[in-house]
Amino acid sequence: MAESRLVPIKLDAYKPLREIVFETLREAIINGKLEPGERLMEIQLAEEMGVSRTPVREAIRKLELEGFVVMIPRKGAYVAGISLKDITDVFEVRASLEALAAGLAAERSTSEEIENLERSLVAYSEQTNQQNIDGIVETDTDFHDLLYKASRNERLLTIITHLREIIQRVRTVSLSQPGRSKDAIEEHRQIVDAIAERNVELAQTLAREHIYNAENIMLNSLKGEKKEHD
Known part of the structure; x- marks a missing residue:
């Protein structure tokens, strides 16, 4: 990603951190801030949101299950396209x-x-x-x-x-x-x-x-x- 399009997340006392990260990334994909075909770099996403890589990794796995992300062997995670x-x-x-x-x-x-x-x-x-x-x-x-x-x-x-x-x-x-x-x-x-x-x-x-x-x-x-x- 050439520029930062995510902002540091705000903690919610009622939600686990991984859930907040997941919702933030999902919204960014829905709104087009993370575009179809774009590679999701764990380190960069973690830095932009001000969290560690662990909740980002968990969020990406959940996004894959919901069809928002595709995993390509030996290449990584990418935002799923819309056919x-x-x-x-x-x-x-x-x-x-x-x-x-x-x-x-x-x-x-x-x-x-x-x-x-x-x-x-x-x-x-x-x-x-x-x-x-x-x-x-x-x-x-x-x-x-x-x-x-x-x-x-x-x-x-x-x-x-x-x-x-x-x-x-x-x-x-x-x-x-x-x-x-x-x-x-x-x-x-x-x-x-x-x-x-x-x-x-x-x-x-x-x-x-x-x-x-x-x-x-x-x-x-x-x-x-x-x-x-x-």
């Missing part, structure tokens, strides 16, 4: 889940929940105007979390939570593409309007289209990168 199959699989599932969540929200959401969705649009616009990618990803995540909660379906929330890590990795890449966050804001706004109007079918259609648009942006970006390397 096209992973991406298309996740977007297929998300398109259906988002449509379901939006439709249920149109039926069940309270005026307070709709207000929270509208407020999230304002926060999203502010981050986009500042071109703050971390803030954009965070406010985009908040919007979708609010949408899922407004569906009032606990099972749906559970399923989305299981997919959260790979969704975040894909979301960061997609929203980093030029112009995508501005388009996403408008798509979010249309979804909220449909929910506020209690138009179930329109909310479902718009939510599904929103996910398909994100998928197309993501796939076009990856195809462009592939051509550059060919």
Whole structure:
């Protein structure tokens, strides 16, 4: 790693050190600070986080079990890439889940929940105007979390939570593409309007289209990168 992208960790009285290190590294991978294909050097990671190599080694092993890291014999640990199959699989599932969540929200959401969705649009616009990618990803995540909660379906929330890590990795890449966050804001706004109007079918259609648009942006970006390397 050419530069330090991790900060010294803060101890948590309720969590073991190895768990804090694991969560820090996992978040760095999800947010793209540690990029796919990048080698993970134990000594350097330990120095950046201000810990010994032992919790870093344990964290890398756990990250491997969860699919975030691959171990290459005689070479070491590397951040796992995201395959096209992973991406298309996740977007297929998300398109259906988002449509379901939006439709249920149109039926069940309270005026307070709709207000929270509208407020999230304002926060999203502010981050986009500042071109703050971390803030954009965070406010985009908040919007979708609010949408899922407004569906009032606990099972749906559970399923989305299981997919959260790979969704975040894909979301960061997609929203980093030029112009995508501005388009996403408008798509979010249309979804909220449909929910506020209690138009179930329109909310479902718009939510599904929103996910398909994100998928197309993501796939076009990856195809462009592939051509550059060919």
